[in-house]
Amino acid sequence: MPKRVDHEERRAQIAEALVRVAGRRGLHAVGMRDVAAEAGVSLRLVQYYFETKEKLLHYGLRHLADRFTARVGARLRAVGPEPGPRATAEALLLVSLPTDEESRRFHLLWTSYAVLSVTDEKLAAQPFVADPDAAEDALTGLIRQAQDAGLADPGADARTEAISLLAMAATLGTSILVGQRDVASATAVLHHHLDRIFGPAGKG
Amino acid sequence: MPKRVDHEERRAQIAEALVRVAGRRGLHAVGMRDVAAEAGVSLRLVQYYFETKEKLLHYGLRHLADRFTARVGARLRAVGPEPGPRATAEALLLVSLPTDEESRRFHLLWTSYAVLSVTDEKLAAQPFVADPDAAEDALTGLIRQAQDAGLADPGADARTEAISLLAMAATLGTSILVGQRDVASATAVLHHHLDRIFGPAGKG
DNA sequence: AACTTCGTGGTACGGTCGTATCACGAAAGC
């Protein structure tokens, strides 16, 4: 066999090119040729590693989700060792807001894919159910954990509050994206509810 | 002059065809020929009343917003004469959830347009700022009104709560659309917060 | 009755898009 290139790595490079160009011009407007140009390879290469555009888009979604998961992990590790439930919950919510280029891209493309999945049955809708469910479970666990430790309002319905917080974060992110709101005011709204649930005292 | 057709009415018919077919196959997948076929007219007619596709899409967005405004008005009138602030607020929030075919279509297409407006500078981003701002003002006013009448927690920050409620309703709608959640659980979350703000007693 | 103007249909054109085909160099196995 010849050059023995790492296909998976190459696919990741091309998928990142897809994400970049789609973040710039919109997912609907990106073609195979655009991805090839952005990645600095020939159109044939994109066809070679992803046989069809549909597979490229599928891979792009998975790549996007993986990158985001890694970003969440990094953010959680960055809040310091042994973080309290509230600090963890706050990091979880704030990381999804479009504050820099990458999170802006993620928010835009995730929403684009979600919209596509409603009408294109070929595109897997599963990530848009499983991933939010996982986030919901994690946040519910954090609130319960804080309640057990006496660090949160014991009367709060943990799951309902988790759903609410995540729902708010998502729409606030979108409103930042379209220019209706700025990051500071979105953050303030989330802090208000974190204070309500965890109590204003336990910010650590 | 010949047949003297009402252009505005004809445009509305075509725009409704656009909304229908876009709701079925996705906004990105709809072409001039699809709209023409859905409306039962020739391609040339669509070109005649909307010179370009861009203008058709613009008109479609405006038509969508108008239809939704009308729907909100009807819903508010349906809650009965002289409704309390809480009932009005509840109607305002619930009407945007995708519960039937039309609201499902509205939610999907509104989100599609919003996503488009981020990258296509030709498409007006203004509706996605002005309309949510108006809803936010309206809901804030309702909460303040209830507070003045002693029908809501006087300590609540009306604007923050209004932003939160609308943000939750939007994401809950999307999660219904993608099949993550059902209408009942979304409604329960909203009711929980309405009870929190207005108090469980004053449901009327 | 001739003329003008509006509404409508059919069809052609240029461009782009996803995909397929042909060609060729480079490396590993016999």
Place this chain on the structure above:
DNA sequence: GCTTTCGTGATACGACCGTACCACGAAGTT
């Protein structure tokens, strides 16, 4: 060292899309 297979490039093909063009009937005006 020849062959086979992998990686890569260039280019062609068929379909579709938005738009432009041409033609014609129908209804008012003079």
